[in-house]
Amino acid sequence: MAEVSKNEGNDTSTKLKRNLGLFDGVSIIVGIIVGSGIFVSPKGVLLYSGSIGLALVVWILSGFLSLIGALCYAELGTMIPQSGGDYAYILTTFGSLPAFLYLWSALIIIMPAGNAITALTFANYVLEPFYPECEPPDSAVRLLAALVISLLTAVNCHNVKWTTKIQDVFSVTKVLALLVIIVAGLIFLGLGNIQNLESPFQDSKTDPGQIVLAFYSGLFSFAGWNYLNFVTEELNEPNKNLPRAIAISLPLVTLIYLLANFAYFTVLSPTELLASNAVAVSFGRRLLGSMAWIMPVFVACSTFGAVNGGIFASSRLFFVGARNGHMPKLMAFLNITQLTPVPCLIILGIITLAMLTTSNVFVLINYASFVESTFITMSVGALLFLRYKQPNWVRPIKVNILLPITFFILCSILVCVPIFTQPKDVGFGLIIVASGIPAYFIFCKAKRPQWMKNMVSSIEIFVQKLCLAVEEDEEIEEKSADAMPESADNGGRIANNGGETADLDKETADPDEIIKLKDESQDESNGRLHQD
Structure with a gap:
């Protein structure tokens, strides 16, 4: 092993380095949140809310809820400054088995399938200009998705700074894409096109189950607000930069999302928007004329950055789990020259590539959404529990107690309502979690025979x-x-x-x-x- 140097500037130890600054932190959050969702499927919010006005309210409240959650995670991340995010907080508070079940669910489906779907979206939009009259061939889409996953896995293995530079560039690109949509929509509105906004709350739905589903669609587009907590150990001055990155990125994303949806609703009628599988592309064709090709390019850039950020952050989750004995020890190895978790990245890349062999990945992600929401609720419950159980622990950031209580209640509602409205999805999600229980006792508790060792x-x-x-x-x-x-x-x-x-x-x-x-x-x- 390399010797641990006390001089930070001459540190030659084999460990994760603090290479991420404030701008990198903001880029990771923005880059992962702004994936394919805002460009491809904002119609889910409109579909379940029923009206433009209520849809905009759902977008605002989704951003506000994500901000509250991120602030709660800022307290957790500075109180428990370990990479791994939810895993580290659940492990510290509730013990080994619940933490393993989160890690198991994330490894089996949540992280690799999410990265695979984003890569498939990237491939679809890159190939779309070459197949203007039909859908791109399925094999070509999957091959290109596999290539981008392999490329970004290799980049993540090679150098953290290269990874963050890619993230910085593509985060700026996707924000510029949304600014193009916003400016074009505002110009269109300024020309007197207000017919779509005359009765904004007409046909609003009041069924609680439908409203919860609208929030699920909105919150899906904000997914990733907690990913910076996965890489806390690589963030410079996390006590300062973690909350600053959250305070900058979440309001920024919420404002951009709100204005982008306002632009969509200005240009596209509710009927046109609900009929589109790629809202940004429909927007471009309607308004940008010969420049409509720019929308698929922007979506491709957005999803490319999201895949990169997803691979970077999720690999750190499994690295920490392996370091704590909940994953194979080889996943906790670091490359001696680049100080990156190469074995962990390769294993995650292989599982992600395996997800490209079946179209059922999309269905599995729906099942896993319930699971992920459950563990987020558990993490915030950990914050409340530690406030009571360990009041003397030093908390560099301490949010008002009403914020975690509010977030916990709202998340509990979002978790409980699908039990009655979508019992099938909830059941399959619980099966995914339960399958980790025998795995835990076999791999973490049972003593291995000598031949296996x-x-x-x-x-x-x-x-x-x-x-x-x-x-x-x-x-x-x-x-x-x-x-x-x-x-x-x-x-x-x-x-x-x-x-x-x-x-x-x-x-x-x-x-x-x-x-x-x-x-x-x-x-x-x-x-x-x-x-x-």
Whole structure:
């Protein structure tokens, strides 16, 4: 292992580096949120709300709800400054099994299928100009999607700075695309075209189930607001830059989304909008004339950046899970030259490519949406629980208690209503989660026979040689106000108050045993962090 250097400027240790600044943080949030949703399917909000006026209200409230959630996650992310987002918070608060179930659901369906669908959207819009009279061939779409996933996985393996530069460029590009839509719509409105806006709340729906589905469509377009929490360990000054990035990006995205939808409704009638599978393209054909080709290009740029950001953030989630013993240990290896989790990225890339073999991915994502909402609700519940259970933990950011309570109640409603309105989707979502329970006891709790240990060790050595990767170096030092007692340890060592360490067998250590030792160490500190 490389030696841990105390000099930040000459740090040669093998660990994740803090290479992300404020602009990178904003780009990650904006780049992931503004994917294909706002360009392709805003009609879902209109379909379930019934009117233009109520649809705009849903967009505003969806942005507001996402902002409240992001502020709650800012408190969690600075109180528990570990990469992994929801996984780290659930692990710290509720223990090993619930955290594993989140990780299992994310690995099996949520993350790879989401990235695959975004890549398929990219491929569709790149190929559309070459097939103006028909749909692009399915095989060509899947092949191009596979190529972009492979390319961006390779870029993420090679260099974090390259990844963030791509994210920065394409985040700016997609915002420019939305500005084109907004400006064109406002010009069209300024010419006196107000017929679509004369009765904005006509035909509004009042059924609670339909309203909840409208919010699901709106919140889908804001998905990704919590992804910066997956890479907290790589963010410079997270106590400052995490909340700043949230405070900049969420209001910006909400305003842009609201104005873009207003532009859509100005140019397209509700009937035209509901009949379109690609609203931005229909908008361009109606208003931009010979320049209509620019919309597919903008959508392609948007989805390209979203795939890049999704691969970057989700790989860190599984890296942290492997580091804590909830994923194969080889997924916690870092390349010794680029300091990127190459094995984890390759495994995630392979699973994502596998999702391209079936069109049922889209159905599975609908099932998984309920699961993801459930775990987000659990994460905010963790914030409320820790406010009561650990009131003395240092919180660099502490939001008003009404915000997490409000967010928890609203998320609970969004989780509970589909149980009655969409029981089939909820049932399949629960099956995905439940399938992780036997996997947890087999892979995390059961003792492995010697032959299996030897086989796993041989595979790990092969992966280390193939990827030039090793385990992350352990940083044994006094915890500062920026550090939080971890629920699970990096590599099986626990630092106590006296600076001594307790060693655990990395092959046989139970994640629950690691968590117990961590909690005992924290109890000796009276639940408080050390100040430098």
